[in-house]
Amino acid sequence: MESFNVITLQGFSRACADCQLQDLCLPIGISRKDVDRLDEIVSRKRPLQRGTALYNQGDHFGALFAIRSGSIKSFTISDDGREQINAFHLPGEILGLDAISDGSHPSAAVALETTSVCELPFDRLHTLAHEVKGLQHQLLRIMSRELNADERFMRILASRNAEERLAGFLLNLASRHGLRGYSSTEFNLSMSRHDIANYLGLAVETVSRLFTRFQQDGLIEAHRKAVKILQRDALAEMAGNLGNPMNQADNRSQESS
Amino acid sequence: MESFNVITLQGFSRACADCQLQDLCLPIGISRKDVDRLDEIVSRKRPLQRGTALYNQGDHFGALFAIRSGSIKSFTISDDGREQINAFHLPGEILGLDAISDGSHPSAAVALETTSVCELPFDRLHTLAHEVKGLQHQLLRIMSRELNADERFMRILASRNAEERLAGFLLNLASRHGLRGYSSTEFNLSMSRHDIANYLGLAVETVSRLFTRFQQDGLIEAHRKAVKILQRDALAEMAGNLGNPMNQADNRSQESS
DNA sequence: CGATTACTTGAGCTACATCAACCGTGGTGG
DNA sequence: CCACCACGGTTGATGTAGCTCAAGTAATCG
Numbered sequence: 001m002e003s004f005n006v007i008t009l010q011g012f013s014r015a016c017a018d019c020q021l022q023d024l025c026l027p028i029g030i031s032r033k034d035v036d037r038l039d040e041i042v043s044r045k046r047p048l049q050r051g052t053a054l055y056n057q058g059d060h061f062g063a064l065f066a067i068r069s070g071s072i073k074s075f076t077i078s079d080d081g082r083e084q085i086n087a088f089h090l091p092g093e094i095l096g097l098d099a100i101s102d103g104s105h106p107s108a109a110v111a112l113e114t115t116s117v118c119e120l121p122f123d124r125l126h127t128l129a130h131e132v133k134g135l136q137h138q139l140l141r142i143m144s145r146e147l148n149a150d151e152r153f154m155r156i157l158a159s160r161n162a163e164e165r166l167a168g169f170l171l172n173l174a175s176r177h178g179l180r181g182y183s184s185t186e187f188n189l190s191m192s193r194h195d196i197a198n199y200l201g202l203a204v205e206t207v208s209r210l211f212t213r214f215q216q217d218g219l220i221e222a223h224r225k226a227v228k229i230l231q232r233d234a235l236a237e238m239a240g241n242l243g244n245p246m247n248q249a250d251n252r253s254q255e256s257s
Numbered sequence: 258m259e260s261f262n263v264i265t266l267q268g269f270s271r272a273c274a275d276c277q278l279q280d281l282c283l284p285i286g287i288s289r290k291d292v293d294r295l296d297e298i299v300s301r302k303r304p305l306q307r308g309t310a311l312y313n314q315g316d317h318f319g320a321l322f323a324i325r326s327g328s329i330k331s332f333t334i335s336d337d338g339r340e341q342i343n344a345f346h347l348p349g350e351i352l353g354l355d356a357i358s359d360g361s362h363p364s365a366a367v368a369l370e371t372t373s374v375c376e377l378p379f380d381r382l383h384t385l386a387h388e389v390k391g392l393q394h395q396l397l398r399i400m401s402r403e404l405n406a407d408e409r410f411m412r413i414l415a416s417r418n419a420e421e422r423l424a425g426f427l428l429n430l431a432s433r434h435g436l437r438g439y440s441s442t443e444f445n446l447s448m449s450r451h452d453i454a455n456y457l458g459l460a461v462e463t464v465s466r467l468f469t470r471f472q473q474d475g476l477i478e479a480h481r482k483a484v485k486i487l488q489r490d491a492l493a494e495m496a497g498n499l500g501n502p503m504n505q506a507d508n509r510s511q512e513s514s
Numbered sequence: 515c516g517a518t519t520a521c522t523t524g525a526g527c528t529a530c531a532t533c534a535a536c537c538g539t540g541g542t543g544g
Numbered sequence: 545c546c547a548c549c550a551c552g553g554t555t556g557a558t559g560t561a562g563c564t565c566a567a568g569t570a571a572t573c574g
Contacts, residue, residue, distance in 0.1 A: 157458065204520090205524095481553080
């Protein structure tokens, strides 16, 4: 709702150099001049409505996408028709990296709310990365960061119980919101309980019960999509202090020494 | 036992161009001349004994490693001291990709048996990739492939039960062995039941029981480390046909159209 | 304003973990 | 060379976290 016309129409055309998210996204560690070259290949598409697919499973891979505002879930449908969510993506994050290897998207991406994205045609990006070493490095770093996040999440799925998973999930979202300049204690979930359950490998009922229990225990305040973190430390304790490091982007900010 | 002195001592010094694994590893899509340049930066270390660490969690990241022979498990130790295995690596696979993003290894890597590796100093590799576009692309593809494998595995952890997990695991190992020119129906597990259980997020007892049940049902033949797949299709059915695609490297082979 | 969909709450069931005992095997030292 | 030990693996018995089924309530949508 808000945060929607923050980006003016001018901002819409004049891109990366002015983007609020540039220090989360591709332009890190790239000179102003090279950012302008990046700009030239980026195209901004009109916002996706909630439920709209950015790409479908099996689609030809032609471009990476960076989220400008809104949020997206990526998921796959298995042979038996069940959906499994791989990730939720927030502004500044790059989608489609898993499609580079075989030229088609192994998972679909659907907007969870009104969402706008930047399109980065891969062949042009690749060529530019060949010329701009900083961009090449940044691409590798982003992919590596993603690998990290996946590994952390695998760890959670393999060894944490339901309450640890949800606690970790909430903290992860919280800190990712924080990184984007929003409140890290109070935010809206753009995904349904069903999606959360699916993502965490739990039943919807379990997630629902945990939300009410966390609330009863004074850890959070939750009413439908609105969530407020009341006792961050208790949640972190519960999540085995995996809340912070589970975060995809956290580590990136302080490591540029 | 066998398959050990396949690599001669000559093969040990003259590298990538002669390597049996080159079509699984970095050199794909690179001209002969550029492979020689790659060769120059690769250094071959003496074999690691079983249980020896290639690197430890938190170590400074200076190089990627490619497995030449043997196998390696990578894992992290969480705050509470529990080990969680992220992956098992076979010959031709690259380790250390998750360390690019913040310059230190988020996970440790330990040899499961006598294992030899090639060391690829990252700064030199990075520079070479800047010059050789094919190498840059191949690096991205390998990372993307890894992302894929992680996502598939997350799906398994989040939505499959014990028997589906183990069936998928066995098929995955089988086809990875096949890709390397070994039998894909008969092979040795280099990891313990404990490791398998840890990796799959199960208890050792459960894994053990499943092994005996699979054997009783005539799906496999298993004695200690030795495994023989008897009914591939039945296992695939059980794994929700996730056995094949779960594989990290499968898709790479037929897509170079 | 009714109807569909998202979420919550309760009751019972089950897959798997945990605890405990036992077995085979490979290594070591007497 | 055998006896013993330690360790990885197997098997059984029991407990429980979380799933499933079921029904109710609240929000959303046409």
